[in-house]
Amino acid sequence: MTDKKLNVGIIGCGKISQTRHIPEYAQNKNVNIIGYFDFVAERSAEMAAQFGGEVFNSVEAMLANTEIDAVSVCVANDAHADITIQALNAGKDVLCEKPMATSLADAERMVAAAEKNNAKLMIDQNQRLAKSHVVAKQLLDRDEIGNVLTFKTTFGHGGPETWSVDPGANTWFFDKNKSKYGAIFDLGVHKLDLMLYLLGGKVTSAFSWLTTLDKRDSNGDLIGVDDNAISIYEFNSGVLGTVTASWTYYGEEDNATIIYGSKGIMKIYDDPQYSLKVILNSGEVINYEIDRIQTNDNQTSSGMIDEFVDSVLNNRASIADGASVLNSMKAIFAGIDSNEKGQKIQVN
Numbered sequence: 001m002t003d004k005k006l007n008v009g010i011i012g013c014g015k016i017s018q019t020r021h022i023p024e025y026a027q028n029k030n031v032n033i034i035g036y037f038d039f040v041a042e043r044s045a046e047m048a049a050q051f052g053g054e055v056f057n058s059v060e061a062m063l064a065n066t067e068i069d070a071v072s073v074c075v076a077n078d079a080h081a082d083i084t085i086q087a088l089n090a091g092k093d094v095l096c097e098k099p100m101a102t103s104l105a106d107a108e109r110m111v112a113a114a115e116k117n118n119a120k121l122m123i124d125q126n127q128r129l130a131k132s133h134v135v136a137k138q139l140l141d142r143d144e145i146g147n148v149l150t151f152k153t154t155f156g157h158g159g160p161e162t163w164s165v166d167p168g169a170n171t172w173f174f175d176k177n178k179s180k181y182g183a184i185f186d187l188g189v190h191k192l193d194l195m196l197y198l199l200g201g202k203v204t205s206a207f208s209w210l211t212t213l214d215k216r217d218s219n220g221d222l223i224g225v226d227d228n229a230i231s232i233y234e235f236n237s238g239v240l241g242t243v244t245a246s247w248t249y250y251g252e253e254d255n256a257t258i259i260y261g262s263k264g265i266m267k268i269y270d271d272p273q274y275s276l277k278v279i280l281n282s283g284e285v286i287n288y289e290i291d292r293i294q295t296n297d298n299q300t301s302s303g304m305i306d307e308f309v310d311s312v313l314n315n316r317a318s319i320a321d322g323a324s325v326l327n328s329m330k331a332i333f334a335g336i337d338s339n340e341k342g343q344k345i346q347v348n
């Protein structure tokens with residue numbers, strides 16, 4: 001352990017910053033928040049007034065500040081890669097929001113920049129630290145349900161237009177130039193990354209079907225990105241699974257994962273009371289009452305900010321370092337490619 005404090009800057013002061021990054025940094029006694037930058041200067045000013053720190057008027061001005069050790073990149077998807085690489089090249093450690101980047105080449109450039117600068121790059125794949133997922137991983141690692149054969153995992157809610165700090169049909173989430181893809185980037189990325197984290201290994205082939213069923217922009221036209229995506233992934237272990245992402249599950253969120261093994265079934269965030277259930281082939285049912293999944297309406301501490309801070313201060317790999325998330329991004333982009341080509345894609 002070290003007594004050094006981490007001096008951080010926040011780039012992008014929208015909803016995810018306001019609900020997770022900024023309050024979780026503020027609660028971490030090993031952190032000083034030095035300042036904020038957002039396109040919308042009043043937003044940075046509000047955060048500075050509430051949590052302390054200064055307002056920067058550009059990314060460059062923030063990165064030129066030699067006091068700052070690390071930054072959170074919480075902007076729209078289109079700017080993740082460029083700002084992250086700029087920050088890494090300025091010698092800062094970076095916690096970047098998901099989806100890591102809007103192209104595989106950009107995700108690879110981010111990992112290369114972290115390596116070149118000997119800096120930390122963590123991606124906020126917070127499902128890895130959700131409490132029931134942590135316990136699920138321990139049980140899977142000790143073969144509680146035997147050899148995993150298949151899975152189905154889902155993340156669906158009513159869409160990001162009520163979540164964003166700029167809500168409504170004009171949200172950047174619906175703008176292909178800013179988001180690049182829709183539900184698959186917002187939600188599918190979380191679940192595929194989770195499955196690779198829980199089960200290990202790599203995806204060897206991918207097939208995704210992206211479609212826009214219902215979401216409309218302010219002109220009443222269907223949005224230019226997917227509001228539903230269903231994917232099939234094959235892992236090098238032979239596991240075959242489906243990942244469903246939806247912005248049209250109106251009324252109730254679904255964040256459930258079901259894993260089928262040779263000795264039993266594991267259900268995670270499938271039951272409102274028991275967030276983890278193991279149903280063995282013998283008929284025995286083991287119920288774990290751990291937590292409720294974070295939803296848009298149930299924001300709890302993600303633990304990811306503390307993890308980032310600790311990994312930097314103690315110079316260790318984080319739970320979601322850039323290289324491990326690149327593994328998920330390869331599979332996501334293979335699926336997207338398959339949607340465009342209409343055929344299954346092998347992943348190198």
Ligand SMILES: NC(=O)c1ccc[n+]([C@@H]2O[C@H](COP(=O)([O-])OP(=O)(O)OC[C@H]3O[C@@H](n4cnc5c(N)ncnc54)[C@H](O)[C@@H]3O)[C@@H](O)[C@H]2O)c1
Binds near residue numbers: 172186
């Ligand atoms: N890890 C998670 O569970 C999770 C949850 C929600 C959002 N996110 C991700 O966080 C990122 C931000 O999403 P959000 O929900 O906060 O959106 P939001 O619309 O609420 O806020 C985005 C903010 O970023 C600012 N911004 C956008 N581009 C910018 C740029 N290039 N430079 C400076 N400021 C910029 C906007 O002015 C706005 O204040 C997205 O990539 C999103 O996918 C992750």
